[in-house]
Amino acid sequence: MSFSLSHSWEVVRFLLSNLRWWMEEYHFDGFRFDAVTSMLYHHHGIGTSFSGNYSEYFGTHVDEDALVYLMLANHILHRLYPQCITVAEDVSGMPGLCRSIEEGGLGFDYRLTMAVPDKWIQALVGDKSLAFWLMDKEMYTNMSTLNAMTPVIDRGIQLHKLIRLLTHSLGGEGYLNFMGNEFGHPEWLDFPRKGNDESYYYARRQFNLVDSEHLRYRQLYAFDRDMNLTEDKYGWLAAGQAAVTTLNQADKVIVFERANLLFIFNFHPCNSYNDYRVAVEHAGKYPFTRDLKKASTS
Known part of the structure; x- marks a missing residue:
């Protein structure tokens, strides 16, 4: 999944409204965001070995539009539905993935590490x-x-x-x-x-x-x-x-x-x-x- 917030605001609105629809209609406990690694980076994590060096997580290869969308999704879900739990399926170990948005993180509650x-x-x-x-x-x-x-x-x-x-x-x-x-x-x-x-x-x-x-x-x-x-x-x-x-x-x-x-x-x-x-x-x-x-x- 890859998109630009500056050119695809309709897509972002659809994705965010979709999250709210599932919460309103089916009262979900939360969401597991699948394959988050493929969203976070322009290279989608393909052919990349993440060793923990900060240069692997910060740079032009990071999809900033995807970061903003994930922050918006977590902000809306936790603000409107405080009981909601969000889980990011990630193999890269992106720093701040589970830190609060106020602290500059992406706002997830848990990280499901698929690298193990x-x-x-x-x-x-x-x-x-x-x-x-x-x-x-x-x-x-x-x-x-x-x-x-x-x-x-x-x-x-x-x-x-x-x-x-x-x-x-x-x-x-x-x-x-x-x-x-x-x-x-x-x-x-x-x-x-x-x-x-x-x-x-x-x-x-x-x-x-x-x-x-x-x-x-x-x-x-x-x-x-x-x-x-x-x-x-x-x-x-x-x-x-x-x-x-x-x-x-x-x-x-x-x-x-x-x-x-x-x-x-x-x-x-x-x-x-x-x-x-x-x-x-x-x-x-x-x-x-x-x-x-x-x-x-x-």
């Missing part, structure tokens, strides 16, 4: 779930506890847990699961279109899977539940930025500290380690928390 899921897979509409990428067709036949655990399912489930915990603890200040809570639903979400003969067959999420006691989806759910309860106890999402002390590509080990906790991840496919030396900020004994032990080994 793209670190694992290219999360596109109609794509397969992360669990399906890890376990593929075996999810249709080997997710029952009545069958012996296969190497693919065993490895896939453990990686699924590690990926979620690493993202949760290191990713930022909030955590949002994918639709259906992403407990490994084997079907991907595909809306009716010409390519699938307008079929509704895959336009669904199988929420019932987690309720089946003999399926291993319950293990994925148990881990997600305990992970969130553990965060409630220690509060790492509200803590400062994590300090990464070890990033060993050969050993596939990453170590970081956050919220007075020491996180140690081993992603090596076959190596486990004893007496592995890591740096810590404070000397002393570090007890092992058992909040996630049961869920991680089940």
Whole structure:
């Protein structure tokens, strides 16, 4: 989306009135502004790697007309509907995106950082779930506890847990699961279109899977539940930025500290380690928390 306020004021009025219509007619709780990155910059974020340098966010490549529109949209929504929540889907990390307009920000309440899921897979509409990428067709036949655990399912489930915990603890200040809570639903979400003969067959999420006691989806759910309860106890999402002390590509080990906790991840496919030396900020004994032990080994 790209436009100029000086030449397309009718478009701006239509967009703003459209926001108000949805609020007046359907009493929405708020809006998620999709693909905000493509609006903020003339290059639409294509072929650009955002490292955090201020020169990436301020300059002639920034679409000032789009900035003004987003500020107007947030100003109108929050002024007329104080209960309204606005969320910006952004991969760039534009400074001030969630600061108030009075402070020179764009006025959003929250930022949905889509750069994190793209670190694992290219999360596109109609794509397969992360669990399906890890376990593929075996999810249709080997997710029952009545069958012996296969190497693919065993490895896939453990990686699924590690990926979620690493993202949760290191990713930022909030955590949002994918639709259906992403407990490994084997079907991907595909809306009716010409390519699938307008079929509704895959336009669904199988929420019932987690309720089946003999399926291993319950293990994925148990881990997600305990992970969130553990965060409630220690509060790492509200803590400062994590300090990464070890990033060993050969050993596939990453170590970081956050919220007075020491996180140690081993992603090596076959190596486990004893007496592995890591740096810590404070000397002393570090007890092992058992909040996630049961869920991680089940």
